[in-house]
Amino acid sequence: MYECPPLRPTRNAPATRPSRRTPGPLPWLAAVAVVFAAVQLTFVVPGSGLAWDETVYVSQVGGNAPPAFFSAPRARGISYLVAPAAALTTSTTALRIYLALLSAAGLVLALWIWRKVLPTPVLVTAGALFAGLWPTLFYGPAAMPNLWCALGALAAAGWVVTAMRGTAMRGTAGLAQAAGAGTAVAVVALMRPADGFWLALPLALAVVLVPGRRLPGLCAALAGGLVAGCAPWAAEAYGRYGGLVARLHRAGEIQGGLGWNFAVDDHLRSLAGRTLCRPCDIAWESPATAVWWLALPLVVAGGIVAARRAGRGAVALLATATGVSMAVPYLFLVEYAAPRFLLPAYALLALPVAEYVAYLFARARRARRPAGFVALTLALAAHLAVQLSVLSHVVRTSHTTSAEFAATARELNRLGVRPPCVLSGDHAVPIAYYAGCASRQTGGHDASITAEALRALARHVPTAVLVAEGEEPPPVTDGSPAYPLPPARGPGPRRTHLLYP
Incomplete structure (x- = not known):
């Protein structure tokens, strides 16, 4: 029977064993x-404000407003991550700097x-390629979970590969x-x-199915990590939603239903x-921004052959x-798209x-072909230029949106809607954060x-409904x-109804 080769260097790969004179990666x-x-x-950081989802996560642990409603699909991991900074300051810039430095260290x-x-x-090239993508750069200082899922996935796969490369899970190194x-x-x-599930699944299969590399103890560690990470979400499901199945059902409804949805x-x-x-x-407005994405499967295949x-x-x-x-x-189960969703995949595919x-x-x-060097360098430079161009566009749009939220919040404060206060209606969740109010929705x-x-509630605190x-x-x-609200370029409330106490 054919057996897969062990996950360890061979005599043809001395580069994987750097000499003592090599400083290492x-x-x-x-x-x-x-x-x-x-x-x-x-x-990214200068002049940025918190986006809608970020206001939900940050408000749970501090920030500028009472905790926003935490819907069924959300998990609290990112709130725990930002808690040290959010507990000390309400400054968005300080929070961004904290996350930028933390993401670089991660x-x-x-x-x-x-x-x-x-x-x-290979390691340095993979890091540079992943770090050079505009979603990676944009979400590095963001209070969003996706980049941290990417870094966690990269770390988990690295530990598994390192363990499978050895002969057995023994001693301190194995533990x-x-x-x-x-x-x-x-x-x-x-x-x-x-x-977490889609990460643990292939790793667990690898450590129990690869001939000669079966490590049931490592599989147990992966399963235990998955259970431990999901435990707060599951406990909250029983505390707030009546059970795990009920929360999963509600989460699926909010995400438009989970099933076959071709979203490529x-x-x-x-x-x-x-x-x-x-x-x-x-419409597909800028095909040039997707050239790298279309080439990705072919380049990954070439990387596997080279490896x-x-x-x-x-x-x-x-x-x-x-x-x-x-x-x-x-790509196939959720009916909408966001570039940040695929950050874990990009982090891992950056290796091949x-x-x-x-x-x-x-x-x-080896061939001493300067033309080859020049062509490769120009291709990578063009790729980076496209990523930075898209990043610039995304940053401008994000800054405009947050500035509009802040302007609306200032107008509401001027009209007398000041903390403690409540907002409801169109875009009430992020605007409430900027205004220092609680957000309460009657539907959706x-x-x-x-x-x-x-x-x-309006009989006791200033309450406004945004329309x-x-x-x-x-x-x-x-x-x-x-009352009219400040004009905005994008979607958002245009007037507010004040429900006076």
Whole structure:
């Protein structure tokens, strides 16, 4: 019977065993992280405000307003991550700096775990490629869970590959590898339980099915990490939703129903700079922004072949399988798209892509073909230029939206809606955060109060209902005065009805 080759270097791959005179990957990875953080701090952080989802996560642990309604699909992992900064200051800039530095450190740590199975050029190239994507740069300083799922997935796969490369799970090293893999899976599950499942599944299958590499103890650690990470979400399901099945059902409703939904084309269009494409019925405006995405399967395949020639084929296959697993639900089970959803897949697929890029550069060097070097360098420079161009567009749009939220909040404060206060209606969740108010919705995904209860609440605290342009005010506003709100370029409320105490 054919057996898969062991996940360890061969005599044809001396590059995986750096000599004592080689400084190792850490300085190079640190350099990538410094550039990664510098780009975030220079182009993304200045002047940024919190987006809708961010206001929900940050408000749970501090920030500028009472906790927003926490809907069924959300998990509290990112709230725990931002808690140290949010507890100390309400400054969005301080929070962004904290997350930018933390994400850069996380990138170094996740890649450093692979140091025993991948050579330095591959690790550094993978880090640079992943860090150079506009979703990675944009969400690095963001209070959103997806980048942390990506870094956790990269770390978990690294620990598993490192363990499978050895002969057995023995001693302190084996315990450290199992603990590292389980902890990484737990972090991902704490951020997004579904991502934790799709991460643990291929890794667990690998450690129990690969002939000669079966490690049931490591499989148990992966399963334990998944359970531990999902535990807070499951406990909250029983406390607030009447059980795990009920919460899963409600989460599916909010996400439009989970089932066969071909969203590949939606993700393709969203690469032009749509942070959320729902519904994704827009034209394909900028095909150039998706060239790299269309080439990705071919480059990954080339990377697997190159890695196999270097004795690292099984490593590249496992990274690819895990990345594909984490992409499957967002490409085929969810009916809308957001580029951040695929960050875990990009982080893992960056490894085989880096194998191919490193192979091409090495081949050009051996053949002494300057034209090959120039062509590869120009291709990578063009790719980076496209990513930075889209990043610039996304940052401008994000800053405009947050500025509009802030302007609306200031107008509401001027009209007398000041803390303690309550907002309801169109875009009430993010605007309430900026205004220092609580948000309470009478319908929709964030429904948390009845119209009668909202009226009763208005007898005690300033309460406003925000109404979008062209929309009729809800019955709860009957007889209340209406005031115009500052004009905005995008969707949002255009007037408010004040329900005076």
